[in-house]
Amino acid sequence: MHAFDILGDPVRRRILELLATGEHSSGDIVVVVQREFGITQSAVSQQLRVLRDAGFASVRADGTRRIYAVEPRRLREVDDWLDRFRAFWLPKLDALATEVARGKRKRRHQD
């Protein structure tokens, strides 16, 4: 499934925003999402599964809790896709910026 298909859902985006700030248990995520979207625990759990299956998040067990963490790989795909548009808002990169951008690109293809 394409990265953008996953990010098309507002609940999933919100979950990823939470995970961007650090690890969170399923329960913590449910509380926040439930408050903001008014959906059930089941619905949140289903969205967590979508994020896991699509490689946007990983889980580890901590007793009966599931601790979720963001998995950046798929988000970098989005960042890469945007490359082709960056020329529109970064009209001409100066030498310094080019150097940095090149270093970033190189790193990206290493792993």
Place this chain on the structure above:
Amino acid sequence: MHAFDILGDPVRRRILELLATGEHSSGDIVVVVQREFGITQSAVSQQLRVLRDAGFASVRADGTRRIYAVEPRRLREVDDWLDRFRAFWLPKLDALATEVARGKRKRRHQD
């Protein structure tokens, strides 16, 4: 409509990829998309409308042709959203990179 909702469709993404390389007429876009996705002219035209309405593309008339161009504003929204995850793949920016990134951010909020 959120930027990611628009980018969730593969046909729309493909159209934007074409527009990233420069302006194209509706007909040109139809030819490419039709070849790759096997959908009708009508379907492509409808997707072009979605892109227009959502502010991802602009049109100008050239005789009976409609010339489409990418409108970068909405794509920058996506880029901005990704900021919160960049720390995951750019663990620590050096002074040079920070300077460049800061300049970029400043420019972004100006217009």
Place this chain on the structure above:
DNA sequence: TACTAATATTAGCTAATTCTAATATTTGGA
């Protein structure tokens, strides 16, 4: 072992999205 807390799964409904087919609109040229 029995119970509770935390989380996941399944089935089925609903609403939204995207498509096709048909038709309308607009422009330029004979």
Place this chain on the structure above:
DNA sequence: TCCAAATATTAGAATTAGCTAATATTAGTA
């Protein structure tokens, strides 16, 4: 003015995604 080319629009059908309600699973604890 009439026609053809290019493109857009509309209505309706089909698919799909995301939800609820109910239930299952798993781990810790008395």
